[in-house]
Every structure is written in structure tokens, then in C-alpha cells.
Amino acid sequence: MKKNGIIKVFFVVCFFFLSFFFFLFYGPIESFKEFWITSAMTTKSHQYLATWLYSDKYIQKVLKKNYITEVDEISNPDDIHFKKYSLSIYRNIYDKEILDRDKEDLYKVIEVSGHGYQGFLVAIYDPSRIHIATTAYLFQKGESILTVSKREKAIVAMNAGGFFDPDWNSNGAIPHGVVISNGKVVSEFQPANMGGGFIGFTKENKFVLGKMSKEQALAIGYRDAIEFGPYLIVNGKRSFIKGNGGYGIAPRSAIGQRQDGIVLFLVINGRIPSSIGADMDDLCDIMERYGAYNAANLDGGSSSELVINGKIINTPVAGGEKGLRDMATFWIVK
Numbered sequence: 410m411k412k413n414g415i416i417k418v419f420f421v422v423c424f425f426f427l428s429f430f431f432f433l434f435y436g437p438i439e440s441f442k443e444f445w446i447t448s449a450m451t452t453k454s455h456q457y458l459a460t461w462l463y464s465d466k467y468i469q470k471v472l473k474k475n476y477i478t479e480v481d482e483i484s485n486p487d488d489i490h491f492k493k494y495s496l497s498i499y500r501n502i503y504d505k506e507i508l509d510r511d512k513e514d515l516y517k518v519i520e521v522s523g524h525g526y527q528g529f530l531v532a533i534y535d536p537s538r539i540h541i542a543t544t545a546y547l548f549q550k551g552e553s554i555l556t557v558s559k560r561e562k563a564i565v566a567m568n569a570g571g572f573f574d575p576d577w578n579s580n581g582a583i584p585h586g587v588v589i590s591n592g593k594v595v596s597e598f599q600p601a602n603m604g605g606g607f608i609g610f611t612k613e614n615k616f617v618l619g620k621m622s623k624e625q626a627l628a629i630g631y632r633d634a635i636e637f638g639p640y641l642i643v644n645g646k647r648s649f650i651k652g653n654g655g656y657g658i659a660p661r662s663a664i665g666q667r668q669d670g671i672v673l674f675l676v677i678n679g680r681i682p683s684s685i686g687a688d689m690d691d692l693c694d695i696m697e698r699y700g701a702y703n704a705a706n707l708d709g710g711s712s713s714e715l716v717i718n719g720k721i722i723n724t725p726v727a728g729g730e731k732g733l734r735d736m737a738t739f740w741i742v743k
Contacts, residue, residue, distance in 0.1 A: 551581020609634020
């Protein structure tokens with residue numbers, strides 16, 4: 410009798426589990442299915458979480474309901490006016506968080522949070538210190554952000570662009586798109602359907618976003634730049650986002666600049682109980698809140714990593730200092 414009772418409990422638990430599973434994944438809650446599909450399809454290594462459960466036709470239907478339309482402009486660098494440190498009247502509490510600092514501060518870390526997400530915003534007060542660093546073994550293998558941060562003597566480091574990952578098992582050796590470092594093109598691998606545009610700083614330390622050719626980018630005067638996206642804010646105008654933007658909810662990284670020249674690094678934790686992750690709307694909200702005039706999404710997921718003075722600050726998906734993902738490009742503050 411005891412054995413029969415255990416078997417009955419087992420089948421009851423299995424029944425409720427399967428019922429709950431089918432209700433979530435095939436039931437009437439469209440928002441959950443859209444969250445699941447867009448989150449899975451935006452990753453490189455976990456798309457099977459959607460393709461195993463849904464038809465290609467249904468996946469495409471969901472993706473068409475969740476998309477982002479970027480502002481079709483190039484950032485106007487003349488709109489950026491650098492201001493020296495001064496005590497001022499703050500426009501709001503977020504402006505105060507950015508501007509309330511000691512004169513000698515090179516950066517400030519601000520914790521951010523919202524519905525389902527938690528992360529870190531770093532205000533960097535001197536954009537001339539921001540550069541693109543690459544793995545020392547470009548085209549051979551990537552490096553962890555801690556290794557690069559230590560070698561470059563960076564006080565702040567964050568992941569930058571994506572990298573070629575055809576079998577979802579890449580070693581982070583080959584960056585996506587054109588990479589400009591110190592005014593020189595160091596890589597220009599262009600896979601099919603890469604998307605995105607230039608994200609970077611001119612020789613005048615102004616953050617410029619624009620979809621253009623390599624030749625146009627060099628003519629504009631980029632000193633450090635990558636190609637990625639999507640753009641979140643261009644010339645103070647926010648991208649149009651339908652649904653969750655088609656990128657789902659995940660760990661995120663983003664970069665932007667205010668009109669006073671202050672640069673914002675943003676890293677959102679994800680796939681942990683305290684922070685599921687953020688969607689494109691969340692990134693736009695945070696960047697607008699803190700005064701970004703131009704802002705762009707960077708590589709996310711397992712690549713979202715932030716280092717301050719040689720220590721990992723966020724909670725990377727890959728896990729801890731030993732589990733950091735090898736990558737190709739990084740934003741660093743010297």
C-alpha cells in the first residue's frame with residue numbers, strides 16, 4: 410500500500426507539472442510566450458529553447474510583433490558641450506546622482522533597479538580616458554575582461570561589441586564589424602546579416618552613432634569605435650520599440666553620453682533570482698532618466714561584464730572570476 414501511495418503521488422506531481430508546462434507554453438498567456446521566444450532567439454547558444462517548442466512560423470509571428478525601429482540619423486557632435494565641474498541646480502534626482510561628486514572623481518558607480526532587473530550605471534567624467542581595447546590575440550583567441558583590464562591598467566572596463574560565433578562555441582577571437590582603436594582600423598570582419606552601426610568616440614571625445622561605411626567613419630574622425638546595436642537614443646530622440654523590442658529579457662550592456670559630455674556605462678544583471686534581466690525599453694528608460702543624449706545597446710547575455718579597479722562588480726551569467734567569457738573587444742577607462 411505504501412509503495413502504491415508513492416506511485417500515485419508521483420503521477421499526480423507529474424500530471425500537475427505537465428499541465429502547468431502546457432498552460433505556460435501553449436496556453437492563453439501570450440506575454441509569457443513572447444518573452445520566452447524573444448529571449449531565446451536573441452541569444453547565440455540557446456535558440457533551441459524556442460525552436461524545440463514552437464514552429465518557425467509561430468516564432469516569426471512573435472518576432473514581427475516585437476521589434477525596434479531606430480532613429481535614422483547620425484549623432485550631431487555639435488550638440489555636445491563639455492562642462493567643467495561646478496555645483497549646480499539639478500534637474501531631478503537622477504541628475505543629482507550624476508553631478509553630485511567630488512571634483513577629483515574620475516567616475517561614479519550608481520546602482521539601478523526596476524521591475525525585474527538590477528544593475529550598475531557608471532558615470533565617467535572625462536571621455537578622453539575611454540578607449541577600445543581588444544584581446545592581445547586578435548583573430549586567434551579572446552581574453553577575459555579581467556586579463557585585459559589588468560594589462561591596460563584600466564580603472565573601469567566593460568564588454569563592447571559582439572564576435573563571430575558560428576557554432577555557438579567561439580573563443581571570442583574575431584570581432585563583428587569594423588573595430589577602430591586609436592584612430593586605426595584593427596579589424597573589419599563582416600558576417601552576413603550582422604546589422605548594427607558605428608558606436609564610438611571621435612578625436613574630440615564626442616560619442617557618435619551612425620550607420621556608415623568604414624571610409625565615412627574614418628572621415629568623421631572616430632578614434633575608438635565598434636559596430637553593434639541597436640541604437641537606443643540618437644540626438645535626444647528615442648527609438649520606437651514595439652513589445653519588448655524583439656530582443657527579449659536578458660543581461661544587458663549599453664553605453665551613452667550626456668550633452669555635458671559625461672559618459673554612461675550600463676550593465677544589467679540577468680538570469681538570477683534578483684534580476685531576470687532587462688529589455689530594450691528598460692535600457693532606454695534608464696539612459697533617458699540619467700540624461701543620455703546618444704545611447705546604444707552593446708553585446709549582452711553572457712558577455713555583460715563590468716570591472717572596477719580589477720574586480721568584477723556585476724554577476725556575469727558565465728559565473729565569477731574564473732568563469733568569465735573570453736571576448737574580443739572591451740570599453741576601458743584608462
